[in-house]
Amino acid sequence: MPTSFAQQEKLLEASGAGKTLEQTTTETKKTTTPIIALGNDFQNSIEFLNNRFRVDNDVEEVTMVFFREDGSAPIVLVRPDGSKLFIENDDDDPDMRWYETQKYDMISIKKPMPGPWQAIGEILDGSKIMVIADIVLDAQPIPRNIYSGEIIKQTAVLTNNGKQVDFSPFRDVVSLTIDFVSNNNPNYENFGLGSRTVARFQDNGEGFDEAAADGVFTGQFNLSIPSGEWRPTFGIRTPMYTREQKNDLVILHPTPIFINVKIDETSVESADGESNESKDETDDERTYGEHIITVDTDAEHIKLDSLLLDGKVTHPNGEIDNVTITEFNNSVKMIRVKNDNYGIYRVKLTAFATTVDDREVIINVPEYTFLTSEPAEPEPEVDESQVVEMSAPPVVIEPEKDAWTATNTVSLIIAINSCIFVFGGMVIFLILNKRKYPNDHIMLRYKIACVELLAKIKNFKKTKSAEETDKLGE
Template structure:
């Protein structure tokens, strides 16, 4: 039986976060309040083998974080202390010394100041399972090249280590989330100044994508470098349900895409469009460039493009002129960098547009009127030309009339509004209403007087 001494996990401090934003300062190593994990025995494997679901906790342990793998969908395990008392998942809310995270397949439990002695896990723990004692977990990954390129496809492999030993228990891959973030160095001389953090890759051990074998303990990440160029500091993130850990790598420089596309458009509709592909000679060797991709025509047809001839000449692709519209070029480049590194680079889609020439203006036609000479004398030949009844002068006059209408009636409206605000009890509109009412009363009285006089007569 191997007995690990485990101490509290270190946390990332605010001071360390501030240092990450200032690349001029050296980033100090993570500090520990207590010595690192001390293995007892010669073949310590960063885990305790379950013997009838029993394991032992040493008296010097300050905090232990364990993972129990169990049958899918089974109930969470129950921990039995050396004195016979039990710890249920409900204790997570009652006991501040217990943190518990459970899923369909595992329980992750962190206990501060655990009782020394033999413990037991009661539950449907997987046969051959281990109590994964998480001590000092890191991601041991290949170094990222100093110079990388926008659009580059990078495959990077890594292994997960716990206290220096590789974790080879495949179910553990479901416990951790492994990512690579690029943190901007905030260098004002680069395009990524002030852009913060970008997640560019997630490591997987599922046999999908670029990962070769599922569950072999080798995690694979495929970079997505479609981010602005500049100085970036790679940060490996290791996240578990109960704590997070970060590893800071050396600064890398992400250069703009080094593959250039220029197009000579055929405007005669009789020849071919010429596409020329060149490289940034400071970064990519032109004589190593290979190309694969396609050209999409305006009508939706596609031409596959493959160029495997290696020479130091600019690559030329001729595209048949099939009509007017948008042509799209999408290429993947395979090349060698100036420092001898083999790279695969996705070239940003390049488009160009061909426009149909304008139709010629209609030519005035001569209309000959020939009459029947047997009935009427011949009439002279007349020329009829199309006449545009609406002239430019009419357009100007129409615009002036509209503006004058808006000016006059708009001015009247503004005057009435201002007058009403200034004289709320004696404004012009009120006066007009009173005048109308007075006029109506006079007309009514006049009509009554007329009717009376007619009646008297």
């Protein structure tokens, strides 16, 4: 088995099954492809010659992606001179960047060595050596006039060096988005709002994407952003770099679908005129008023005769009415809603219509709500025949007596406040005196004086009693 690239090249030339390296290099320059696989299917089935590719001599920078077994170790690159590049070289070589995940390696090399290279590792069977040369998202242009709430399905293909990329593992490498960047026009609502991501492209067979891994990416727009003048910017992001592709300006208009309601002011009544609160009657036996919801369009943008509606009305009690209007006419659409409860009604509609420039649109109309309140109960009627007339004359307060009462009241309030002030002052004084003279405060003096006075009175009584006893003895 050959042990060098020179011997491998001789093997390729001697096999006669493929082109020589010089022929391949010449054709590479003609097609401006920086990297090509070497050998035909027979030669590449030889284990030693697997995952070989050639770098042209006028390539300034190349970015390669190698898909490998999930969880396997990063690959090893072998240069034309036999030297090896490992992921550890990323820290030492300023001309190389290496990004690795559980499933792939992405390697970017500036001024790569021309000639045949080889990748060694657990590369997936059937895996392609992807060389990112000029990644572009080729998408349909966005219409000039679009509308808030509009649902837009847009398909695009990812091209690399002008050719469509249809290799499904490549979905894990790139992220495809559309950002709307405000044009900062002060005449619009979105002035100064920067950018908003409105769509992400997927090739996974979910949502609006028709088939997974078919190379056709589908983006579903979310236009619930402020209206105004925006510039769509297609973003292509890889772990190594980000590229942007800017499109022409578009104008996002406010929703062109208008909803109004005429609220039924009558109370909910049954067929015989009694209140609907009666539990003895079923809904079928009751009669209700109706709220009238009208749906119109902005004639400058939407043809009214093309408007179709689908949605629902939610009653305050949670009951849901499905709404479908499929008649083509030039009349304002009307939705009748049973007035069976008081509270908040919610209207959520999807409109299908044609614009004045004959573009079919689907618009999620913002939720519309309205509130109904229970009418105030009427005042009870008075039966005049049962009214008892009061014969007693009204009490009249004499002015002099009233003035006297007011004066006494004021005096009493002043007296009470004065007492509170005096007694409060005395209490505060006694407390402060006790804190300042704990062993000689006024209360202690008063207590001692009272004890002494009682003792004197007691002694006086004893002396008096003794004198009287002496007199009786004489």
